[in-house]
Amino acid sequence: MNNPAVEKEVEGTLGVLEKVQRAPASPFFYTRLKARLQAEHAGVRTPPRRLNIRLSLATLAGTLLLLINIYSLWHSTVQWHTASKETKLSTFADVYALTDDGY
Amino acid sequence: MRQLIPSIEGATFLHSLFSMDDAITIPALQEGDEDAFRDIVEMYQDRVYNTCLGFLPTRQEAEDAAQEVFIEVFRSINNFRGEAALSTWIYRIAVTKSLLELRKKRRLKRFAHFIPWAVGQDDPMDSLADPDAHNHPLAQLEDKERAETLYAALGSLAESQRVAFTLHKIEGLSYEEIAAIMDASIPAIESLIHRAKTNLRKKLSDYYQRQLS
Numbered sequence: 001m002n003n004p005a006v007e008k009e010v011e012g013t014l015g016v017l018e019k020v021q022r023a024p025a026s027p028f029f030y031t032r033l034k035a036r037l038q039a040e041h042a043g044v045r046t047p048p049r050r051l052n053i054r055l056s057l058a059t060l061a062g063t064l065l066l067l068i069n070i071y072s073l074w075h076s077t078v079q080w081h082t083a084s085k086e087t088k089l090s091t092f093a094d095v096y097a098l099t100d101d102g103y
Numbered sequence: 104m105r106q107l108i109p110s111i112e113g114a115t116f117l118h119s120l121f122s123m124d125d126a127i128t129i130p131a132l133q134e135g136d137e138d139a140f141r142d143i144v145e146m147y148q149d150r151v152y153n154t155c156l157g158f159l160p161t162r163q164e165a166e167d168a169a170q171e172v173f174i175e176v177f178r179s180i181n182n183f184r185g186e187a188a189l190s191t192w193i194y195r196i197a198v199t200k201s202l203l204e205l206r207k208k209r210r211l212k213r214f215a216h217f218i219p220w221a222v223g224q225d226d227p228m229d230s231l232a233d234p235d236a237h238n239h240p241l242a243q244l245e246d247k248e249r250a251e252t253l254y255a256a257l258g259s260l261a262e263s264q265r266v267a268f269t270l271h272k273i274e275g276l277s278y279e280e281i282a283a284i285m286d287a288s289i290p291a292i293e294s295l296i297h298r299a300k301t302n303l304r305k306k307l308s309d310y311y312q313r314q315l316s
Contacts, residue, residue: 009311010304013249013256017272025152026166030144033170037177 129189132180144173147190150274151197157269158201160254168204172197187283194276194284198266256306260299267292268299 026032080088092098131139151172155165175196183192257265266285270276276284282292 003312003315005315006308006311009315010307012246013253013307014303016246016249016253020273022149022153023156023162025148025169029148029152029166029169030141032166033144033173036170037174040174 129180129183129185132176133183140177143176143189143193147193148173150190151193154194154197154270154274155201157273158198158205158265164204168200169197171200175200191280191283194270194280195286198270198284202262202266252307252310256303256310259306260302264295264299264302267295268303271296 083091128139128143132143148169152165152169155168155172156162159165159168172193176193183189187195257269260268263285267281270281270284271278278289278292278296282289285292287295
C-alpha cells in the first residue's frame with residue numbers, strides 16, 4: 001500500500017471503529033422475551049414467515065417443472081419408438097427440410 | 104468516542120466473571136426462579152444485544168437473536184456445569200446464535216441469486232451491505248459510506264477472525280475473555296486478531312485502489 005491517497009482512505013475507514021457506540025437493548029426487551037417464552041411454553045407456534053412461504057412455493061414450482069419435463073421426455077420417447085418407419089422418415093425429412101416443397 | 108465497556112457495566116462484567124455471584128445466581132436459575140432469570144436478562148441484555156449487533160445487520164435481527172440467546176440460557180441452564188463463568192457461557196451462546204443466523208442468511212442469499220422472486224426484494228438479507236437502511240449503529244455515524252465499507256469488509260473475513268476481532272474491537276473484550284469465549288489460547292486469539300487486522304487492511308486497500316483508479 002504505497003499510494004498515500006489509498007492509505008488515507010484505509011486509515012479513515014478503520015478509524016470508524018473507534019466511533020462505534022454501544023447500543024442499549026430495547027426497554028421492552030424482557031417483556032418481549034417473556035411473551036415469547038410463554039408462547040413457546042404454551043405451544044403456540046409463530047406463523048411461518050412470508051419468506052418461508054415463498055421458498056415453499058419456489059420448491060413446489062421447481063418440482064412441477066421437473067415433473068413436466070420428465071413427462072414430456074418420456075412421452076416423446078414412447079411416441080418415437082411406437083411410430084412406423086414411414087412416419088419416422090417423414091418426421092426426419094420435415095425436421096431437416098428434405099421435402100420437395102419450396103424447391 | 105466509544106466506551107469499550109461503560110464503567111458500571113464493566114465493573115459488573117468483571118465482577119460476574121471472577122466473583123462468586125454465579126454460585127448464587129445459577130442454583131436459583133436452575134430451580135426456575137423467575138426473578139433470577141430477570142436479573143440475568145437485565146444484567147446481560149445490552150452486552151448480548153451488542154454482540155449480536157456486531158454480526159447481524161439490523162437491530163430487529165439482533166434483538167431476535169438476543170432473545171434466542173436468553174431462551175437458550177433458560178432451557179440449558181441445567182446443563183451448565185460451571186466450568187466457565189456464566190458471562191463466558193452466555194457470550195458463547197450469543198456468538199453461536201449470531202453465526203448460525205449469518206450462515207442462514209448466506210444460504211438464502213445464494214438461493215436468491217438463482218431464484219430472486221422466491222426470496223423477494225424486501226428481504227432483510229438484502230441489507231447485508233446496507234446498514235444505513237436499517238438503523239444499524241454503524242449507520243449512525245457521520246461517515247456512513249465508510250461505515251458501510253467497513254461493515255462489508257468485516258463480513259468478508261474468515262469467521263474465527265471476525266469473531267475475535269468483533270469481540271475485541273466492538274465489544275471491547277480483553278484477549279483473556281475472548282480466549283475463554285472461543286475456547287482457545289491467548290496466543291491463538293492474538294494471532295487471529297492480528298490476521299484479521301492485516302486482512303481488513305488489505306481488503307480495504309484493494310477496494311480503495313479500485314475506487315481511486
